[in-house]
Amino acid sequence: MKKILFPTDFSAASLNAFVYALHLAKNINAEIITLHVYELPIGLAIDNYDFLLENYNIGEWGVFENFKSEVPKLRDIAERERMEHIPVTHMLERGIPVDEIVTTAASERADIIVMGTKGATGLKEVFLGTIAEKVIRHAKSFVIAVPEGYAYEPIQKVLFLTEYEKYETGLLKKAKGFADIFKAHIHVLEVKKHNDDAIGVHISKWKDSFKSDDITFSFINTDATEDLILEFIDYHKINIAAMSIHHKNLFERLFLFSLSKQMAFHSTIPVLGIPA
Template sequence: MKKILFPTDFSESSANAYKYALQLANNTNAEVVALHVYEMPVIDYVNTPAYLLDVYNTVELASFENYKSHVPELKRLAAGFGLENVPVSSVLLEGDLVQTILEMVKEQHFDFIVMGTKGATGMKETFFGTSTASVMTDTDAIVLAVPDESTYKNIEKIVFTTRFREKDVPALKKLLTFADAFGAQVDCLYIKTQSSDLKEVVLADWRHVFRDYKLTFHIIDSEDIEGSILEFLDSHQIDLLALLNHKRGFFENLFKTSLTKKLAFHSKIPILAFH
């Protein structure tokens, strides 16, 4: 059985992502592990030893009580979505969120990570925005990042951004398997700039390799790569943006951009990232 890791801070952003996790589990015969991570405070004032144990005990107790009170809410949400049949277990751990996620994926071999993200407000990054970007960059698992302003709907149209490189092929094949579980159409999108070196023979080879799949190729001439991708998402009413892991800067730009147009598009469309 496949395994899906669902990190949650029990916020509305996390609850929004939870439905995606449950639906993905339901469609791929997977189980969901809901992970809540808390961190101990950093204390550096004088006479710390006298108070440190009391402080840590208080934090641990408060974290456990918060966790215990929210676990039933996960069951209630699943029932409300009509997905109470999906196997879900819950885990509470102390530590750094990102490192805990990476260690769990490495040790327990999760296939997917589904996380909520709030992106950023002005110059201040939010907790899940930065954490999701870091997890996307550093894990081998497939990561589904769900913006808190998106509203769940059936995944019917997916865009995969590509440069038609050889290393894109395994990711696209995984995506097609993912899309098949939802009965979704996949559009392969390439933004052609003046410096692009795409050869017709390469495109023809890709068309041949994927001729039996439910796949459409789009080539757009533009110097604004990210802007063109986001405009394509809007004009084609795309439900999911899939991409191969790029440099950290690419994700940071998606999560931190202050441009109203880009933020408006990004705030509604989940991102599926392949390592």
């Protein structure tokens, strides 16, 4: 059975992403491991904090009680979605969230990490530098960042953003393995501000490498890179955007577009980070 690691802080964005994790688990026959990470209280020296815990057991008990009171929210969501049959276990760890998430994903051999993110709010919030973005950069497994407010949809169309570099064919193979689970079509797309005279040759080579696969290849030359990507997502009814962690600027653009654009997607779609 596959494993999905679901880091949660029990925020609205995180609880919304749990719905996505449940549906994903159902489709790939996976169990879910939820992980809540808490940090040391600000101002307490580590040695002193450990001494207090060892001798008086204060601090941690309060965290544990809070954790126990939040976990039923996840069970309620599973019942609402009629997915009580999905195996779910819970972990509580102390440490730095990014480090603990990446370490736990490795030790538990998680196939996919699913996380919630606030995404675009029209407020200049930066996706780069958030816990989700850092996990995507450091984890060895696939990471799916689910924007707050996104309602789960079956994965039928995957957008793979690329620069048609040779090394990226290996990443496309990984994306294809993911898409094949859902029998989903893949749109491979490069959006560039400057025209590329050799792009036709590059695309031909990629087509030859994926002849029998359900994949289409496109290149669009435009100055409005992020707008075009979002329009492409809307027009083709894309369910998830996959990309290499190499394209950090695209992550930022996808998560920071203005809500005033009145796109069909009032929020961005989930992003699948593929480890190089």
